[in-house]
Amino acid sequence: MASQSSEPMYIAREPIFPRRVSGFFRTLKWWIMIVTLGIYYITPWIRWDRGPALPDQAVLVDLAGRRFYFFWIEIWPHEFYFVAGLLIMAGLGLFLFTSALGRVWCGYTCPQTVWVDLFILVERWIEGDRNARVRLWNADWDLRKWRLRLTKWIVWILIAVATGGAWVFYFADAPTLLVDLFTLNAHPVAYTTVAILTATTFVFGGLMREQVCNYMCPWPRIQAAMMDPETITVAYRDWRGEPRGKKHENTEGDCIDCMACVNVCPAGIDIRDGQQMECITCALCIDACDDIMDKIGKPRGLIDYLALSDEEAERAGAAPKPIWKHVLRPRVLLYTALWSLIGVGLVYALFVRSDIELTVEPVRNPTYVTLSDGSIRNVYNVRLRNKLGDDRQFRMMLSSDDILRINMEGEGAQTNQVTVPANESLIQRIYVTARPEDPAASRDRTDLRLWVEDVQNGDRAGRATTFNGVEQ
Amino acid sequence: MDHNEKDIDDVTGIDTTGHEWDGIKELNNPLPRWWLWAFYATIVWAVLYTVAYPAWPLVNRATGGLLGYSTRGEVVQQIEAVEAQNATLTAALASVDLASLSEDQMLNRYAIAGGAAVFRTYCSQCHGSGAAGAVGYPNLLDDDWLWGGEIEEIAYTVRHGIRNEVDSDAHWSEMPAFGELLEEQEITNLVEYVRSISGQQHDAAMAAEGTILFEEQCTACHGEAGMGDDSLGAPNLTDAIWLYGGDREALTETITYSRFGVMPPWSPRLSDAEVNAVAAYVHQLGGGEQPATE
Known part of the structure; x- marks a missing residue:
């Protein structure tokens, strides 16, 4: 049947030669390009002092160390919900803008659009505006055409290398990595990443352009559902x-x-x-x-x-x-509400985050240990995280209605103190003991609260847990 | 429909494939040509991949692939890499003076983490995954030790074992089966005496009778006060911890028939570093003793 159709099975890309234009939206797009590319290229170079043990890069995704640094915020793996929340906000934000203003993401801020805009700008500088480019396209491959094409491709590749190169700076100390990249001392993963992103930038921005939007990107189709x-x-x-x-x-x-x-x-x-x-x-x-x-x-x-x-x-x-009547529609308001809800939730979570991070895990294998004098002992694994750039010293304490005693294993056993090195987490074994005559020793469950105090500044954090005795 | 006629969609003006589902027709848009090339590229990639990596199943095994890659090989490589990375620590651990191990925080943490793995692999079958033991298998979490609870004593016990005939350096002691030596009533009296010195409910008159028997028969190993002797593996009879139980029935059985707990020597099977590691792990479980200071 297909053979009876005059349409071919496959079509080559129709070349597009966008003409130069000026006006309000073109100016706006130039500014957005400057700002977005500026953020992309400059961010890894911003420094941020976190003390001697932590990196001084403002934005750093330390995959090997499993840390994410964003200015004053440090995200550890157990707090990945912050990143998940940001991604959900990004998704809802896209829904919000699309339902109100159509495909503004595509038209102004999508990296594909921004880099294609940049590549077309370079193309225009080297080969001329639309008519000149159409003539060049139809011209034979003489010396001039080769010269113009090669110049254009070289500039494109330089931009592509800079793009791929900037990406890896987010994952390692930028000044060190820059030197390493040029002295051939960087990790092969860095070179591979730069190479792949250079290739995609060159091919997508220079050669494929709208083909990426039309055939590769799911958004043009999904966004129709928001409009x-x-x-x-x-x-x-x-x-x-x-x-x-x-x-x-x-x-x-x-x-x-x-x-x-x-x-x-x-x-x-x-x-x-x-x-x-x-x-x-x-x-x-x-x-x-x-x-x-x-x-x-x-x-x-x-x-x-x-x-x-x-x-x-x-x-x-x-x-x-009027425009506000278009914008204030239930779906727009709903997206705004959801977006704000998650945003407020994340900010709240960020600010109530305790300065002392601890989790208390009662050891349940076995639930209690009988000591030689008949005392009953429970063991707890207390995980302490020190996100700061300096070592921190913590004192272990407990509060309970019953007479229970706390002591622990290790270096600071005399004072119940433990030192957590900078940027590390540590599991400390804590013992809580009840003498045979104490009621907790012969009761199935006794509530207690383990406290951790920062010895330097007196900050405290507590966790509720239980003590298991021998039920008579 | 007539296959010789084109079926043009009214809205888009594009030819359809002629396929129709409930009135919905499929437009016959041509694919981009680069997509076709990408498709061919994936086929080429797939073929090269099956040549380079293990792929095609044969009768006995799959083709190996030119790169010689295997997941097992990768695991072996990774284990070797980790061992190489830890070689210095492992060597230090093998020859460390255990008494001063806790002064080297890094090595101590390495020993405890490694010892935990050794314990789960070789020790948990008898002593339990939480080291709480069972009847006849000592609880390693408490502060009562049959053969000593200092870290070097624990290492010795792990290395040579207890009452085994494989290692001539194994701890050895044997309690007589008093059922062959004493009358039943005498054993009952002894049981009451032992319960009296461990603070349990007992018959005072019978216990008094047992006192003399205890002095005659038991003090050589368990001591005058029944506090035991960890150079002989003789348990302390005055505390709250009983390996086989402190009730009348269990005590009677112990005295009548004796007990003979055995532990294998781990020295040839575990390296020196592993023995030291598991000793460090057990020592920090809650009952570890410090060497007596002068």
């Missing part, structure tokens, strides 16, 4: 533009069919055909069309950010709804 007719998105005012035609043809529509919107489009589509899966709502067609409208003396906004429900209302001669 409805009230969502504000980039659209063409069909009722105003049609019937389109050249100015001298005296057609009634405002669209003069100049193809400016098509020529600037990095996705290679025609926004006048309506909403399309390929449209990343980068808004460059708005800038291009506004420019033309100014020139022919028509009002701006033939292509504009608008809700599809407004397009219909305007067609019927009614006024469009």
Whole structure:
């Protein structure tokens, strides 16, 4: 059957030559590019003093040491829920923005969009604007074409290497790794990571571009489910533009069919055909069309950010709804509420996090030990974590309604003190003993509370646990 | 439908495949060509992979792969790497003076962690995974030791064992079966006496009778006061800890038939470092004794 179709089974990519454009959204996108790329490249180089035993890199994912450092926050593996919470917030944030403003993530901040924008900028500097690039594309492979292509590819590769290179700095001390990378002393994993990310940056940003969005990325399809007719998105005012035609043809529509919107489009589509899966709502067609409208003396906004429900209302001669009415919809409010809830929860969890981290695990194998004088002893494994850059000394104490005694194994047994080295966790065996005549010795369960006190500053933290006696 | 006619979708203007499910038709959009190349690349990759790594099952075993990789080999490599990494510590542990082990925190922690693994592998069958023992198998968590609770004494016991005929240096002592030497009533009196010195409920008159018997028969090993002697493995009879039970029935059985607890020597099976490690582990379980200071 397929053989009877005139459509081929496979198609080559149609080259796209986006024309240079200027205007509000283009300027906004330049700024977003500067800020996002700036954050990406500069962050690993920010220093943050945490004391002698801890790294002084502000943002560091220490996979080998299982630590995540973010300025004043240190995340240990048992607190990974903070990272999970941030990822959930990122997901909900995407839902929120998409339902309110369409694919703004795709159009402005997606790394694919940002790097493609950068690669097109380089392409334009080296090969010229749209018309020059089309001519170059059709030209034979002479010396000039080779020279321009090679120059472009080399610059692209340099950007790609810098991109892959910046990535690995998040996982090791950046200044050391930089030296190691150049002196060939870095770990093979670092070189492999840089190589893979260099390749993907070059191929995705330079060669594949919109193919990544159309065929590889799931978001264009998933995000459609977040949008409805009230969502504000980039659209063409069909009722105003049609019937389109050249100015001298005296057609009634405002669209003069100049193809400016098509020529600037990095996705290679025609926004006048309506909403399309390929449209990343980068808004460059708005800038291009506004420019033309100014020139022919028509009002701006033939292509504009608008809700599809407004397009219909305007067609019927009614006024469009104000923007806040579009934005304040139940689903937007719901996403906002969920997003804020998790955000507040995370911030709360972060600030109530105890400075002393401990867990108390009663040893249940066996539940108690009889000593030679008939005393009953319970054993507890107390895990203490020291997240600070200096050693910390803790004293073990307990409080209970019954007479129980605490003592412990190891160095500081005389004073019930234990030193936890900087950036380490330690399990300390603690003994709690009841004399034979104490009620706790002959009772199944006795509640008690183990306390840990920081000897230097007097901070305390406690955990409730139980003491098991010999039930008579 | 007529296969010679194209079926164009009204909305998109794109040809359909002609397949229809409940009125839903499949558009016949062409695939991007790079996708096809990526597909071919995965096939090439798969073939190369099966050549490079173990893959194809044969009669006896699978093809080995040109790279000679195996998961077992990887485990062996990793174990060797860890052993190499710990070689210095292991060597230090093998020759350490155990009495001063706790002064070297790093080595002590290494010994305790390694000793815990040795204990779970070789000792837990009798002494229990929590080291709480069972009837006839000493509890290693308490402060009562038959053959001494200092770390070097524990290491000696682990190395040579108890009452085994394999190691001539094994701890050895044997309690007579008094059932062959004493009358039944005398044994009952002894039981009452032992219960009296360990603070348990007892018949005072019978215990008084047992006093003389105890002095005659038992003090040589258990001492005048019944406090035992850990150079002979003679238990302390005055404390609250009973290896075979402190009730009348168990005591009667012990005196009548005697007991003969055996522990194998671990020295040839465990390396010096492993013996020291497990001694350090057992010593810090709660009952470890310190050498008497002058």
